[in-house]
Amino acid sequence: MKQKLAVPVLLFALLAVVMTLVQFEVIDLYIQTIILFIGINIIISSSLNLVNGHMGEFSCGHAGFIAVGAYVSSVLSVALFAQDRIFGAPLLPPQYTVYAFPVILVIGGLAAAFAGLLVALPSFRTRGDYLAIITIAANYIIITVIINIDKIGGARGFMGMKRVVFAMEDTAAIPWMVLWVFLFTILSIIAIRRFVSSTYGKGIIAIQQDEVAAEIMSVNTNKMKLIAFMLSSGLAGIAGGLYAHVIGYVNPKSFDILKSTEALVMVYLGGMGSITGSILSAVLFTLLLELLRPLQIIKWIVIPLLLIILMQFRPEGIMGNRELVDIFPKLKKFYRFK
Amino acid sequence: MLLEVKDLKVQYGNIAALHGIDFHVREGEIVTLIGANGAGKTTTLYTICRLPPPEAPKLVAGDILFRGQSIVKTEPHDIVRRLHIALVPEGRHIFGNLTVLENLKLATFARRDQEKINEDYERIFDLFPRLAERRRQRSELLSGGEQQMLAVGRALMSGCQFLMLDEPSMGLAPLLMYDMFRALKRLNEEGMTILLIEQNAHVALEFAHRGYLLETGNIVLAGTSRELMDTPEVHKAYLGG
Numbered sequence: 001m002k003q004k005l006a007v008p009v010l011l012f013a014l015l016a017v018v019m020t021l022v023q024f025e026v027i028d029l030y031i032q033t034i035i036l037f038i039g040i041n042i043i044i045s046s047s048l049n050l051v052n053g054h055m056g057e058f059s060c061g062h063a064g065f066i067a068v069g070a071y072v073s074s075v076l077s078v079a080l081f082a083q084d085r086i087f088g089a090p091l092l093p094p095q096y097t098v099y100a101f102p103v104i105l106v107i108g109g110l111a112a113a114f115a116g117l118l119v120a121l122p123s124f125r126t127r128g129d130y131l132a133i134i135t136i137a138a139n140y141i142i143i144t145v146i147i148n149i150d151k152i153g154g155a156r157g158f159m160g161m162k163r164v165v166f167a168m169e170d171t172a173a174i175p176w177m178v179l180w181v182f183l184f185t186i187l188s189i190i191a192i193r194r195f196v197s198s199t200y201g202k203g204i205i206a207i208q209q210d211e212v213a214a215e216i217m218s219v220n221t222n223k224m225k226l227i228a229f230m231l232s233s234g235l236a237g238i239a240g241g242l243y244a245h246v247i248g249y250v251n252p253k254s255f256d257i258l259k260s261t262e263a264l265v266m267v268y269l270g271g272m273g274s275i276t277g278s279i280l281s282a283v284l285f286t287l288l289l290e291l292l293r294p295l296q297i298i299k300w301i302v303i304p305l306l307l308i309i310l311m312q313f314r315p316e317g318i319m320g321n322r323e324l325v326d327i328f329p330k331l332k333k334f335y336r337f338k
Numbered sequence: 339m340l341l342e343v344k345d346l347k348v349q350y351g352n353i354a355a356l357h358g359i360d361f362h363v364r365e366g367e368i369v370t371l372i373g374a375n376g377a378g379k380t381t382t383l384y385t386i387c388r389l390p391p392p393e394a395p396k397l398v399a400g401d402i403l404f405r406g407q408s409i410v411k412t413e414p415h416d417i418v419r420r421l422h423i424a425l426v427p428e429g430r431h432i433f434g435n436l437t438v439l440e441n442l443k444l445a446t447f448a449r450r451d452q453e454k455i456n457e458d459y460e461r462i463f464d465l466f467p468r469l470a471e472r473r474r475q476r477s478e479l480l481s482g483g484e485q486q487m488l489a490v491g492r493a494l495m496s497g498c499q500f501l502m503l504d505e506p507s508m509g510l511a512p513l514l515m516y517d518m519f520r521a522l523k524r525l526n527e528e529g530m531t532i533l534l535i536e537q538n539a540h541v542a543l544e545f546a547h548r549g550y551l552l553e554t555g556n557i558v559l560a561g562t563s564r565e566l567m568d569t570p571e572v573h574k575a576y577l578g579g
Binding site for chain 2: 202219221
């Protein structure tokens with residue numbers, strides 16, 4: 001019993017430490033933002049891993065779904081809680097923000113999942129690499145649609161989310177975004193883990209291995225793929241909502257193919273079909289991006305180069321398709337991954 | 339009548355693969371479809387399984403009745419789930435980087451009868467003791483014969499009552515092949531209906547009750563195994579002549 005509690009206690013302690021550090025301004029805003037980005041990137045990479053790793057399809061438009069979640073939740077929260085030129089006076093008093101924010105995030109996620117459904121429905125009817133092409137196209141369509149809706153700022157971007165965050169902090173003076181990012185990261189990982197280790201998840205793994213065999217083993221491959229894709233894009237939407245509120249500003253340009261590529265890099269760096277790999281690579285990749293910031297544009301030569309080197313010497317990624325417990329079996333005492 | 343195929347015509351694009359074949363399988367029988375390469379044997383099985391294109395070709399005309407009901411509109415997963423038809427595909431299609439046990443477990447995907455599932459594990463390990471020995475091994479590390487056993491075992495784990503096998507003898511040493519057929523014979527004696535596809539007409543006819551000879555999309559000969567065994571057409575098909 002004591003051992004089962006180890007992981008929750010550890011996570012709670014981590015949350016408490018980070019929140020205290022932020023609360024008493026021991027760490028500055030820059031480091032705080034990096035920590036938050038790590039959390040968001042964990043959601044992004046592990047959710048994309050569900051489709052690209054566990055299911056073995058190839059989706060390259062993850063940023064599109066992040067954008068949907070970011071915009072839907074931003075517009076909702078600004079319309080409800082902030083004074084805005086277009087949406088006018090707040091519809092709800094600011095003390096509700098704390099309760100409404102997670103709901104708004106989930107709505108953003110649902111919107112992204114719906115967008116995922118729209119993309120998946122036509123693309124899963126065909127087989128093979130079509131999903132890659134269709135998702136790239138969908139990524140561009142989503143961005144173009146956003147650019148052309150002037151009400152949400154178009155190409156200028158959309159802001160006002162900071163006021164919502166401030167409203168939360170006015171209600172209770174704790175670093176709310178740290179709490180939300182942490183909470184939703186943990187929830188996403190639990191959701192993905194439970195999904196892939198369930199009977200349903202066995203179906204996903206069957207699809208990845210051999211689709212014909214999966215079908216003759218009574219797996220409804222079409223339905224399965226839709227569910228996995230919707231879960232993946234929905235979680236990406238939640239990550240988008242968090243991102244928008246951490247930065248306080250969203251711009252359609254920040255959700256283009258480069259962002260999708262970042263997500264892909266994280267998946268392949270961590271290892272296809274490994275949740276712990278995705279977490280690890282998200283941490284590494286986020287830190288790497290910040291460490292290489294002084295290099296400016298050269299960063300985008302160094303990082304792809306690192307990827308090439310990785311593919312040369314360890315094509316299966318850091319973890320391969322193994323989890324942490326496969327490498328350190330002693331950890332099984334504390335938690336079970338499969 | 340368990341399975342009735344009536345005037346089945348199927349095409350890959352514009353190329354006809356089956357020109358209207360008729361055959362049937364009765365409950366408890368072993369029936370074999372024999373024929374040379376390209377005769378349409380695998381196509382027939384895939385069409386019965388309703389696998390989507392490109393695996394299975396388009397059904398142009400005809401009907402497939404299972405227990406008197408048309409299954410032409412049934413989805414492939416429902417073929418396994420509701421009608422309990424299982425296919426052991428050619429080339430085995432096992433899940434390579436899963437263990438033997440995981441492969442078997444995956445086949446129970448749609449089943450909820452846990453007690454019966456446990457019995458089925460026992461039954462399969464009894465039928466193929468090699469699989470029991472290697473249950474924790476990754477299935478791609480098994481030998482060809484063991485992989486074939488696994489493919490059959492996996493099909494059985496789906497809780498099937500009608501088993502279709504696509505060239506189970508392919509790539510097996512004669513000794514292993516006879517082992518396999520002995521196991522299948524035992525299954526049949528326990529009540530399993532079997533539809534077998536074989537190139538090795540001799541072995542297939544020895545094993546089956548009845549057979550059909552398929553030649554470039556047509557059934558040219560039908561009869562009991564004994565009748566078929568001595569016909570010149572079978573000799574010709576068998577030798578590819």
